[in-house]
Amino acid sequence: MPDFTAKDVQKLRRATGVGMMDAKKALVECGGDMDAAKGWLREKGLADVKKRAGRDANQGTVGYYVHQPSGYPTVGVLVELASETDFVARSDRFQKMARDLAMHVAAAQPRWVRIEDVPEEVVGKEKDLIAREARATGKPERVVEMIVTGRLRSYLKDHVLYEQEFIRTDQYEGKVGDMVTELAAAMGENIGVRRFSRIAVGEREL
Secondary structure, eight states: OOSSOHHHHHHHHHHHOOOHHHHHHHHHHTTTOHHHHHHHHHHHHHHHHHHHTTSOOOEEEEEEEEEOGGGOOOEEEEEEEEESOHHHHTSHHHHHHHHHHHHHHHHHOOSBSSGGGSOHHHHHHHHHHHHHHHHHTTOOHHHHHHHHHHHHHHHHHHHBGGGSBOSOTTTOOSBHHHHHHHHHHHHTSOOEEEEEEEEETTOOOO
């Protein structure tokens, strides 16, 4: 006899968004422990995400956000969130993610989606600037290298979307990249931000 009921399966499905068979298998593997089953599904889902990373994601949606203080728009954002199928793209959870990402971009002002999108010349200039500033204070070379590594990590965290902490901590605590990965795991598809555009009245383009 299993250590869980059909209601437990439904409860796990609602909590994680997975299919019935996956929810049932998770409970079997974890002896009916609901929290353990959630963890099992998360680990399995994240592993599957890596396998799906190379699959085509030619569907999706465009999330948008317009900040309108006193009725006058000052910031507008478009975010393209890609998926493999139109079925997933039309789901409420996917659409909400696209809107949340647009809101995040409006507030956090990232410049790139992923670390690999940052041009090499930008990284090189930033590393050179940090090193020169550190050397100017008389730091030894080994310390300079540590300072460059630490400050460059902070720079990327400030300017790369996937490295930023999601601004709505009441909804999700963690990096934007992890949030997107967890959506991909739950939906069972290759999902990711393809591009975004942020326009603010009076601001110059970087």
